Amino acid sequence: MGEVKGDPRDDAMGEPRSGPDTASPLRVRIAPSGFEFTAEPGQSILEAALRAGIRLPSSCRNGTCRACLSRLVSGSIRYRIEWPGLSADEKEDGYLLPCVACPQSDLEIVAPGARRQD
Numbered sequence: 854m855g856e857v858k859g860d861p862r863d864d865a866m867g868e869p870r871s872g873p874d875t876a877s878p879l880r881v882r883i884a885p886s887g888f889e890f891t892a893e894p895g896q897s898i899l900e901a902a903l904r905a906g907i908r909l910p911s912s913c914r915n916g917t918c919r920a921c922l923s924r925l926v927s928g929s930i931r932y933r934i935e936w937p938g939l940s941a942d943e944k945e946d947g948y949l950l951p952c953v954a955c956p957q958s959d960l961e962i963v964a965p966g967a968r969r970q971d
């Protein structure tokens with residue numbers, strides 16, 4: 854009774870956690886506003902911003918409309934979807950879509966439309 858089986862770091866199904874889910878929250882900075890917040894593992898930049906009370910331009914939230922188009926200044930991301938609505942050239946030039954981009958390190962992006970939520 855009350856016994857805890859397995860490694861306490863394992864999830865509820867007894868499977869060891871792995872990958873980015875075990876990572877610490879990562880810090881995101883938005884330029885030029887200077888807003889800063891943290892993103893939980895697996896959270897998109899847009900979701901983390903909203904949770905912190907910061908509104909970024911967005912519409913579809915699934916990587917197709919490009920309303921959230923921003924530019925990566927530093928850090929790394931991974932996409933939730935295989936084909937976000939960016940060309941190879943745009944990716945190479947540092948553009949990203951925060952609605953489907955999850956931080957893989959502390960990062961800074963340029964998003965001039967960032968605002969505090971009312």
Ligand code: FES
Pocket residue numbers: 910911912913914915916917918919920921922938950951952953
């Ligand atoms: S909100 Fe549509 S691509 Fe990000």
